[in-house]
Structure formats: C-alpha cells, structure tokens
Amino acid sequence: MLVGGFIATWMGKTNWSALEFSLATPIMVKPEFSFQAFFELTLPLIVLVIGVQNIQAIGVLYAVGYKPPVNAIFTVPGIGTLLNSLFGGHPCVIAGPSTAICSSDSAGENKDLRYIASVVDGLLWISFGLMAGMAIVAATIVPKQLLATLGGLAMFGVFLTTFSQAFSGKFRSGAMVSFLISAANVTVLKVGAPFWALIVGFIVTLLLDRDDYTLIKNRSDREDEEQIAV
Incomplete structure (x- = not known):
C-alpha cells in the first residue's frame, strides 16, 4: 500500500490537496415504510444477514474451536440494526470475513487472547466511521486501479480459505x-x-x-x- 501510494504520487496520479480533516456527525432519518422497499431491500437483507454473514461467522468460530453464543450473535446485531436504521445506517452483522481473520492463527497463538483483535477491529471501524467523509475523499486521491489491486490483495487469503472450505x-x-x-x-x-x-x-x-x-x-x-x- 505504501509503495503503491508512493509510486502514484511520484507519477503525479494523486490529488492530496483534496484531503481535509473533518469528523462525521450523525443525522437522524425519519422512518418511512414502503412495501416496495420491504420486498426489494428489507427481505433480501434479512435473508443475507441471517443466512450468510451471521451463519458464516458462527461456522468459522466453531471450525477454529470456539463455542459462540448463538442467541447473542443474532440478538445484539438485531438491536444494533434498529439503532442504525434511525440514522440511515446499514444492517449490523457479525461479518464472516472479519470473524475469520480475527479468530485465525494470524490473531495470535493463544485463542483466549484473540478477542483483542476483535476489539482493535471494532475501534478501527469506529474511527473509520467518524472520518467517513475523509475516507470517501481519500478513495479519490489515488487511482482506482491501485485501490482495486490493494483490495484484491487484501482479500486474496480470505478467498483461498473460503473456496477451499466451500468446494472441498x-x-x-x-x-x-x-x-x-x-x-x-x-x-x-x-x-x-x-x-x-x-x-x-x-x-x-x-x-x-x-x-x-x-x-x-x-x-x-x-x-x-x-x-x-x-
């Protein structure tokens, strides 16, 4: 990432002057029910959250030897989703890829201390949320080809593990x-x-x-x- 950013800057492909420090503030959104939105967004998201993200996270935790609190994994994100909806946020889920990373050997040899990786991950997400405006601008500073390459490299190991588990x-x-x-x-x-x-x-x-x-x-x-x- 650092090398790519340096090369892009050296080639004059970046626009660092567009980056300005700012913190995001929550804006409450008035709820409005729509049958069209329910069938096109709500219902598919419910199925995807329950059937993909949460289930995937539970399976990953069981696979590495943990006994996760299944009821809490569904209840707490549900409450978080209700709160997020008041501010126009997306559903709150136990993300499968993040769970896989934070519970793997990469998070430490001692399984009892791997929760630290989850805590750090959460703090990073909170920081990212507070600086969401800057993050959006930062994504436009470097060439989109560089961002796509970095994203692919970051997910390469996760894809290998996922494909191996899915098709073997x-x-x-x-x-x-x-x-x-x-x-x-x-x-x-x-x-x-x-x-x-x-x-x-x-x-x-x-x-x-x-x-x-x-x-x-x-x-x-x-x-x-x-x-x-x-």
Missing part, C-alpha cells in the same frame, strides 16, 4: 451454484444476485446434497441427545 467438503453442489449466480451478478425483480444465489443454492443443496444435509442433521441430533443425557 460437503454441500459442494449448492456452493457452486451460489458462486456462479453471484459471479453472474443477475438482478431479478429488482433484487440483486446475492439474494438469489442464497435461495437457489439452498434449493440445489436440498435436491442434490440431500445426503450431506441428512448426515449433518443426524450428527446434530446425536450431539443434542448426548448433551441432554449429560
């Missing part, structure tokens, strides 16, 4: 269909590709990956019975 284990048919629909970026009934990728992928999983679904369900039932017996 169970539910591969549903995962592949979901990926293809998302990559196609189709829009149906004014609803974007991520929503349809999730819906169609789930249907394909029920049809083609039924054995995997049954196996997971039976294993979960056995674990519940063992916990009740204990």
